[in-house]
Amino acid sequence: MENKRNVLMERYDFGRLLGQGNFAKVYYGRNLITGQSVAIKVIDKEKVLKVGLMDQIKREISIMRLVKHPNVLQLYEVMATKNKIYFVIEYAKGGELFNKVAKGRLKEDVARMYFQQLIRAIDFCHSRGVSHRDLKPENLLLDENGGLKVSDFGLSATAESNRQDGFLHTTCGTPAYVAPEVIYRKGYDGAKADIWSCGVILFVLLAGYLPFHDANLILMYQKIRRAEYKFPNWFSPEMCRLLSRMLDPNPKTRISITKIMENSWFGKGFNCNAVTIKNEVTGLDPLAADVIFDSCENDSAPAEAKKEMSQPASLNAFDIISLSSGFDLSGLFAKDNQKKETKFISMHSASTITSKLEDVARFLKLKVKKKDGGLLKLEGSEKGRKGALSIDTEIFEFTPSFHLVEVKSSSGDTLEYQQILENGIRPALKDIVWAWQGE
Numbered sequence: 001m002e003n004k005r006n007v008l009m010e011r012y013d014f015g016r017l018l019g020q021g022n023f024a025k026v027y028y029g030r031n032l033i034t035g036q037s038v039a040i041k042v043i044d045k046e047k048v049l050k051v052g053l054m055d056q057i058k059r060e061i062s063i064m065r066l067v068k069h070p071n072v073l074q075l076y077e078v079m080a081t082k083n084k085i086y087f088v089i090e091y092a093k094g095g096e097l098f099n100k101v102a103k104g105r106l107k108e109d110v111a112r113m114y115f116q117q118l119i120r121a122i123d124f125c126h127s128r129g130v131s132h133r134d135l136k137p138e139n140l141l142l143d144e145n146g147g148l149k150v151s152d153f154g155l156s157a158t159a160e161s162n163r164q165d166g167f168l169h170t171t172c173g174t175p176a177y178v179a180p181e182v183i184y185r186k187g188y189d190g191a192k193a194d195i196w197s198c199g200v201i202l203f204v205l206l207a208g209y210l211p212f213h214d215a216n217l218i219l220m221y222q223k224i225r226r227a228e229y230k231f232p233n234w235f236s237p238e239m240c241r242l243l244s245r246m247l248d249p250n251p252k253t254r255i256s257i258t259k260i261m262e263n264s265w266f267g268k269g270f271n272c273n274a275v276t277i278k279n280e281v282t283g284l285d286p287l288a289a290d291v292i293f294d295s296c297e298n299d300s301a302p303a304e305a306k307k308e309m310s311q312p313a314s315l316n317a318f319d320i321i322s323l324s325s326g327f328d329l330s331g332l333f334a335k336d337n338q339k340k341e342t343k344f345i346s347m348h349s350a351s352t353i354t355s356k357l358e359d360v361a362r363f364l365k366l367k368v369k370k371k372d373g374g375l376l377k378l379e380g381s382e383k384g385r386k387g388a389l390s391i392d393t394e395i396f397e398f399t400p401s402f403h404l405v406e407v408k409s410s411s412g413d414t415l416e417y418q419q420i421l422e423n424g425i426r427p428a429l430k431d432i433v434w435a436w437q438g439e
């Protein structure tokens with residue numbers, strides 16, 4: 001039990017606060033018998049129970065037992081008191097890797113060295129059927145020798161869990177590392193999503209800034225979905241080739257870990273025998289998770305919260321809205337000075353939006369052409385002052401019931417487009433539009 005001398009279970013000295021997550025505070029600790037430094041993650045049981053995460057945490061502890069690798073922070077043991085759960089974890093003395101990048105981009109060799117360690121860790125975990133799903137700067141720590149340590153493998157749920165209360169807190173980090181298929185809730189392969197995130201991390205290490213960035217969240221998602229990024233001029237062609245294979249928006253054609261490891265840029269200075277991987281079971285008692293949580297069997301989380309839990313990490317409409325400043329939806333839209341383009345948000349399904357757009361086109365005597373990727377072209381048959389009018393509408397899915405629709409004039413007279421938009425399209429779409437840009 002924690003007492004006034006800050007000793008946990010008569011085994012660990014509690015020290016200074018190292019950092020803070022959503023449900024957890026992480027403290028420095030020292031094993032009183034061996035003197036070994038550890039990190040102690042303290043989780044508030046009540047908060048976890050409230051959001052229905054207890055089963056997930058139990059499962060994740062079992063997963064973490066499968067993963068023992070020099071580049072993955074090791075879970076030494078789990079303890080619990082009536083109100084708290086304690087994870088005793090390997091201590092990463094060097095702190096977060098991204099504190100280094102914050103001081104400026106890394107030299108190519110240094111970035112490669114970290115990247116090799118990251119890929120080694122991910123490869124190992126994937127081979128054990130565990131994907132991280134939440135790779136981001138906060139989860140990459142360093143030991144005292146500069147060795148990379150991936151943290152929260154299998155525990156990403158604790159970071160993600162706050163979606164249950166409807167808010168995506170800032171401590172959850174940025175969605176800038178998340179693969180397009182995760183954002184768009186398409187159902188995804190966790191391993192492929194991890195490769196995308198590793199691509200973003202490598203880019204950041206080498207460039208010193210994010211490949212996909214926009215103050216406007218929706219525009220950032222568009223960039224991610226379209227894999228719209230530019231390589232800085234100091235990136236070598238080899239680096240660009242590897243990164244473009246990792247940042248492939250199609251998970252099916254995205255490069256695999258095996259191919260990354262065969263890549264010539266990756267292979268420089270890489271000694272695959274340099275690390276001996278121990279895979280014995282950690283000191284954790286296999287039944288520890290159940291014993292620790294026995295008192296939690298009466299998990300009273302609402303059924304809805306539990307259902308949500310089993311779904312992969314992704315953002316829901318409410319997350320997106322809460323990310324826009326102070327619930328002001330205008331923050332979701334870009335400032336658009338050209339009057340040739342507008343957007344609206346709809347809470348209807350993509351098929352409802354499409355059929356509504358088709359109805360409106362028929363009513364306005366516009367021809368409809370369906371293109372790939374949810375693009376509809378509405379074309380006027382008569383030639384206007386500047387040729388036939390053509391309007392492109394594109395649907396971006398954030399969740400099955402939360403869409404952003406872009407409406408833009410691709411040819412013809414702008415004034416004619418504005419008139420048809422104001423007097424025809426906007427009023428006809430009123431049943432399915434939740435908010436127009438600027439409203």
Ligand code: AMP
Pocket residue numbers: 018019020021022024026039073089090091092093095096138139141151152
């Ligand atoms: P987390 O809740 O795991 O995201 O941890 C919050 C912060 O605590 C991290 O961003 C780190 O700065 C710090 N931290 C977490 N685990 C460790 C560790 N094992 N060693 C050192 N610092 C840690």
